[in-house]
Amino acid sequence: MPQNIRNIAIIAHVDHGKTTLVDAMLKQSGVFRENQVITERVMDSNDLEKERGITILSKNLSIHHGGLKINIVDTPGHADFGGEVERVLKMVDSVLLLVDAFDGPMPQTRFVLKKSLDLGIKPIVVINKIDRPGARPEKVVDMVFDLFCELNATEEQLDFPIVYASAKQGFAKRELDQESADLEPLFQMIAERVAPPEANPDAPLQMLVTSIAYNDYIGRIATGKIFNGRIKAGESVALVQRDGKVIRGRISKLLGYEGLKQVELADAIAGDIVTVAGFDDVGIGETFAAADKPEALPYVAIDEPTLS
Numbered sequence: 001m002p003q004n005i006r007n008i009a010i011i012a013h014v015d016h017g018k019t020t021l022v023d024a025m026l027k028q029s030g031v032f033r034e035n036q037v038i039t040e041r042v043m044d045s046n047d048l049e050k051e052r053g054i055t056i057l058s059k060n061l062s063i064h065h066g067g068l069k070i071n072i073v074d075t076p077g078h079a080d081f082g083g084e085v086e087r088v089l090k091m092v093d094s095v096l097l098l099v100d101a102f103d104g105p106m107p108q109t110r111f112v113l114k115k116s117l118d119l120g121i122k123p124i125v126v127i128n129k130i131d132r133p134g135a136r137p138e139k140v141v142d143m144v145f146d147l148f149c150e151l152n153a154t155e156e157q158l159d160f161p162i163v164y165a166s167a168k169q170g171f172a173k174r175e176l177d178q179e180s181a182d183l184e185p186l187f188q189m190i191a192e193r194v195a196p197p198e199a200n201p202d203a204p205l206q207m208l209v210t211s212i213a214y215n216d217y218i219g220r221i222a223t224g225k226i227f228n229g230r231i232k233a234g235e236s237v238a239l240v241q242r243d244g245k246v247i248r249g250r251i252s253k254l255l256g257y258e259g260l261k262q263v264e265l266a267d268a269i270a271g272d273i274v275t276v277a278g279f280d281d282v283g284i285g286e287t288f289a290a291a292d293k294p295e296a297l298p299y300v301a302i303d304e305p306t307l308s
C-alpha cells in the first residue's frame with residue numbers, strides 16, 4: 001500500500017552526522033516486513049565492489065519500522081548537478097534537514113535546501129549532536145529559521161517540525177526537556193509529517209528512471225520511483241525513451257533494499273522506489289510503462305553540469 005511508504009532524502013553538511021543517524025535508524029528497525037517477498041539476496045554489494053573496483057549501487061536504502069517502509073534516497077551534495085538534485089527530490093515527499101547543534105547550517109547545504117523549498121517540500125529539521133559539549137540547539141533552530149526566510153520559504157515551510165537528536169547515542173526527542181532513550185520520536189515524526197506518496201497502484205504501470213548504474217553481472221540497472229501501477233520481476237513492459245521511441249522488453253530483475261543491502265523483489269507497487277535490470281538502452285528521465293499503454297511521465301530537464 002502506498003499509505004505504508006514514506007520517501008525521504010536527508011540533506012546534511014558533511015560531518016553533521018548523516019551516516020551515524022542512518023546507522024542508528026537501521027539498528028533500531030526491524031529487518032523484514034511481513035508481506036514482502038524476498039526471493040534471494042542478489043549479492044553483497046561491498047564484496048562485489050571490492051572485487052571489481054567499481055561502484056555499482058546508488059546509496060539508497062530502505063528501513064522498515066512500525067509498519068512503514070521508509071525509503072531514503074541519496075542526494076548529490078553538489079550544486080554542479082542541478083538537474084540530478086531536482087530529479088531525486090521529485091521522488092520524495094519530504095526531506096530531513098540534519099544540522100549540527102553546534103555548527104549550525106552550512107552554506108553547502110543551501111543549494112539542495114533551496115531546491116527542496118522551491119519544489120514545495122516541507123522539511124523536517126533534525127538538530128543533531130545535542131550531546132556535544134557547547135551544543136546550542138535553540139540558537140541553531142533560529143539560524144535555520146533565518147536561512148528558511150532568506151530562501152523565501154512559505155509560511156507552512158517556516159512552521160517546520162523539529163527533532164532534537166544524538167545520532168551517536170541513538171536517541172531523538174521533540175522537546176529539549178523531554179527524556180528519550182531511542183529514535184522513536186524521529187520515526188513518529190516521519191510517519192506523521194511525511195505524506196505517503198501520491199501514487200495509484202491500480203493504474204497502468206509508470207516508473208520514472210532517476211539514476212542509472214552498471215553491474216557486471218546483470219548489466220545496466222535503472223533506479224526510480226513507480227508513480228502508477230505495479231511492476232513484477234519477469235514481466236514484459238515498454239520503455240518510453242526521451243525521443244518518444246518505445247522499446248519492449250522484460251524486467252530481468254527487480255531490486256529493492258533491505259537496509260543497505262540490495263535484494264531481489266518479486267514485485268513492487270506504486271509509491272515505491274526500485275531498481276530494474278533487463279534494458280541495456282535505458283536512460284535517465286525515461287519511463288517504464290505498461291506494455292499495452294506505453295505513456296511517458298513528464299520529463300525533468302537536466303541542467304548541464306557546470307564543471308569547475
Ligand code: GDP
Nearest residue numbers: 014015016017018019020128129132166167168
Ligand atoms: P556524515 O559526514 O554527515 O555522514 O557524518 P558522520 O555520521 O560520519 O559523523 C561525523 C562525525 O560526527 C563522526 O565522528 C561521528 O561520530 C560524529 N557524530 C555523529 N553524530 C553525532 C552525535 O549525535 N553526537 C556527537 N557528539 N557526535 C556525532
